[in-house]
Amino acid sequence: MDRRSFLNLGAAAGAGLAAAAWFDPDRVYAQATAPWTLGLADVEDDVAPHKLRRLHGRLPAGLEGALYRNGPAKFRRPGRSVGHWFDGDGMVRAWTLAGGEATLAARFVDTPKRRIETSAKACVMPGFGTKAAPGSQLEGPDDSNAANTSVIRVGDALWALWEGGSPAALDPVSLETKGFAVLRQDLKSMPFSAHPRREASGRLWNFGWWRDQVVVWRLSPQGALEDARIVKLPRASYIHDFTATDRHLIFVLQPWVQERMAMPFNSGFAWRPEQGTQVVVIDKADLDKRRVFELPPFFFFHLGDAWAEADGTIRFDACIDPDPSFAVTGAAKLLSGEASGGPAPRLALVTLGADGKARLEQTSDAAEFPRNDPRYAGLAGNMTVHTVIEPGRPLSRGIATRDWRGGKAQAFDFGLDHLVEEFVFAPRPGGSAAFDGWLVGTTLNLKAKASELHVFDARRVADGPVCSLRAEAALPVSFHGNFVRG
Amino acid sequence: MRPIKTFAVVLSIAALAATAAAAQEASLTVAFAGVKAHKGKMMGVLFDSQAAYDGKGEAVRAFAVAADGATIEERLPGLKPGRYAIRVFHDLDGDGKMGLNPFGIPTEPFAFSNDAKGMMGPASWDAAAFEVKAGDNVQTIHID
Numbered sequence: 114m115d116r117r118s119f120l121n122l123g124a125a126a127g128a129g130l131a132a133a134a135w136f137d138p139d140r141v142y143a144q145a146t147a148p149w150t151l152g153l154a155d156v157e158d159d160v161a162p163h164k165l166r167r168l169h170g171r172l173p174a175g176l177e178g179a180l181y182r183n184g185p186a187k188f189r190r191p192g193r194s195v196g197h198w199f200d201g202d203g204m205v206r207a208w209t210l211a212g213g214e215a216t217l218a219a220r221f222v223d224t225p226k227r228r229i230e231t232s233a234k235a236c237v238m239p240g241f242g243t244k245a246a247p248g249s250q251l252e253g254p255d256d257s258n259a260a261n262t263s264v265i266r267v268g269d270a271l272w273a274l275w276e277g278g279s280p281a282a283l284d285p286v287s288l289e290t291k292g293f294a295v296l297r298q299d300l301k302s303m304p305f306s307a308h309p310r311r312e313a314s315g316r317l318w319n320f321g322w323w324r325d326q327v328v329v330w331r332l333s334p335q336g337a338l339e340d341a342r343i344v345k346l347p348r349a350s351y352i353h354d355f356t357a358t359d360r361h362l363i364f365v366l367q368p369w370v371q372e373r374m375a376m377p378f379n380s381g382f383a384w385r386p387e388q389g390t391q392v393v394v395i396d397k398a399d400l401d402k403r404r405v406f407e408l409p410p411f412f413f414f415h416l417g418d419a420w421a422e423a424d425g426t427i428r429f430d431a432c433i434d435p436d437p438s439f440a441v442t443g444a445a446k447l448l449s450g451e452a453s454g455g456p457a458p459r460l461a462l463v464t465l466g467a468d469g470k471a472r473l474e475q476t477s478d479a480a481e482f483p484r485n486d487p488r489y490a491g492l493a494g495n496m497t498v499h500t501v502i503e504p505g506r507p508l509s510r511g512i513a514t515r516d517w518r519g520g521k522a523q524a525f526d527f528g529l530d531h532l533v534e535e536f537v538f539a540p541r542p543g544g545s546a547a548f549d550g551w552l553v554g555t556t557l558n559l560k561a562k563a564s565e566l567h568v569f570d571a572r573r574v575a576d577g578p579v580c581s582l583r584a585e586a587a588l589p590v591s592f593h594g595n596f597v598r599g
Numbered sequence: 600m601r602p603i604k605t606f607a608v609v610l611s612i613a614a615l616a617a618t619a620a621a622a623q624e625a626s627l628t629v630a631f632a633g634v635k636a637h638k639g640k641m642m643g644v645l646f647d648s649q650a651a652y653d654g655k656g657e658a659v660r661a662f663a664v665a666a667d668g669a670t671i672e673e674r675l676p677g678l679k680p681g682r683y684a685i686r687v688f689h690d691l692d693g694d695g696k697m698g699l700n701p702f703g704i705p706t707e708p709f710a711f712s713n714d715a716k717g718m719m720g721p722a723s724w725d726a727a728a729f730e731v732k733a734g735d736n737v738q739t740i741h742i743d
């Protein structure tokens with residue numbers, strides 16, 4: 114049989130591509146060998162609350178509360194698997210710290226997507242990087258809501274967040290899903306992104322993306338809707354995260370632009386580096402008042418906190434990539450055990466001058482998941498913690514802190530046996546200086562095949578964790594979360 | 600040819616035709632199930648062709664039925680047997696319009712005959728169309 118007739122046969126069987134993937138020896142080898150693939154393994158069942166085993170150190174007195182985190186934890190079903198890391202079912206994890214002990218409980222968010230796919234025994238719903246398959250139903254955005262990106266405390270509820278639909282409300286103790294939150298009946302099913310920004314006062318700002326528009330949400334510290342307004346933007350750029358100073362909302366419009374509504378979602382975007390990056394600064398007090406800055410082209414998912422200086426200069430940090438290849442192919446390949454080998458995102462500082470000129474300074478630090486001290490949200494003098502990515506291997510292996518006022522950067526390397534997740538800051542009671550407190554976060558220990566919780570003194574990261582504890586479960590790598598004081 | 604006999608034949612043919620028409624008449628009861636919010640109205644539209652269903656022709660009937668009762672149904676008499684499909688939405692606020700959020704996504708529940716589901720839009724005619732036979736018919740639609 115010559116090559117041509119083989120290809121024809123493959124096409125006739127309707128399985129040409131699938132067969133090619135299956136027989137790709139590199140792919141099969143990678144699946145069989147790479148330890149990091151544990152970070153994208155499926156979880157079948159909820160994790161019952163259980164006490165963590167202490168590995169070393171003691172939980173600091175005064176660190177009481179819960180680290181809630183969210184991330185996809187079910188990717189594969191007999192009939193079909195999702196096509197992208199971002200399309201797995203959200204599992205909310207509660208790492209609770211009380212009385213010197215820590216417990217872990219984790220529960221899948223009970224979404225329509227998960228129900229449809231459980232009964233179909235196949236991942237049929239469309240997503241960020243997954244095409245729809247027969248059996249899918251999509252009558253509104255929440256039918257494909259994976260509720261898998263972050264989790265925040267709003268009033269008495271936990272909200273599991275995704276970027277294209279409504280928050281899924283959960284009970285904070287049992288983690289049971291109550292249903293999608295409707296902030297106001299006429300705003301039902303409006304998108305509520307996974308990256309809200311909370312002011313030091315507790316007031317919450319968020320956006321929801323829709324082509325070249327966003328809805329800007331404003332919630333009171335107690336979680337009541339104060340305002341929702343539609344803001345038109347100069348282009349239909351992909352916006353995963355935004356940032357804010359105490360007085361401004363900042364939308365960074367990268368040149369990854371939606372040119373058509375398509376399935377999967379990411380296939381409708383095109384990389385247009387010639388268009389550069391635009392930064393739109395909007396007044397919180399008057400959403401019609403805006404300034405637009407121009408920067409060179411870059412791709413990003415995550416921004417750090419922003420602040421304004423006395424002369425009107427605005428600065429914020431960002432984890433930037435040269436292009437969107439991770440969003441398109443890299444994060445899809447991870448699921449089949451392939452490391453794309455592309456460059457890691459780098460920490461950068463953006464400066465928006467009072468003269469209307471913008472500047473991008475890129476560091477050489479491979480960085481993702483930037484977080485800050487929430488007491489300094491939007492204010493000068495904040496500090497940043499981010500994960501440190503291992504070049505050439507997907508996912509992170511360490512954490513580092515950065516003080517943009519010139520303080521010494523600190524880092525800790527967990528080593529290649531750990532997949533390191535986002536760390537968040539928890540303040541020391543009675544303290545007030547930026548990063549006076551702890552950094553709390555999780556890793557997946559690939560050798561022990563178990564998830565771990567680690568606590569650092571936020572100002573002494575290089576010293577390593579002051580306390581580490583191990584869970585009984587090995588949970589896949591999650592995206593984002595927040596610490597809620599007990 | 601005798602004129603009287605001819606007249607009688609014509610009459611009897613007319614009578615036969617009338618009987619046939621009566622036998623071919625159909626009624627359709629549209630019943631709603633699964634209703635969570637017992638308020639407002641179910642606003643339904645009945646179509647008898649794909650073109651009309653897809654917005655390129657006239658609907659056969661439009662109806663509004665109060666959604667506050669224990670049973671919520673509408674009887675549509677005087678239909679011709681054939682294939683039909685229904686689009687319905689639950690007008691929760693009673694303003695007579697399908698509520699849409701600022702990005703154009705429905706904020707009020709909607710459904711189709713056969714409980715057909717849409718895929719980024721309304722269910723297709725093929726999925727929603729059902730047979731109405733001579734006599735009484737029932738179509739139950741789950742909504743909310």
Ligand SMILES: [Fe+2]
Nearest residue numbers: 353414592593
């Ligand atoms: Fe994110």
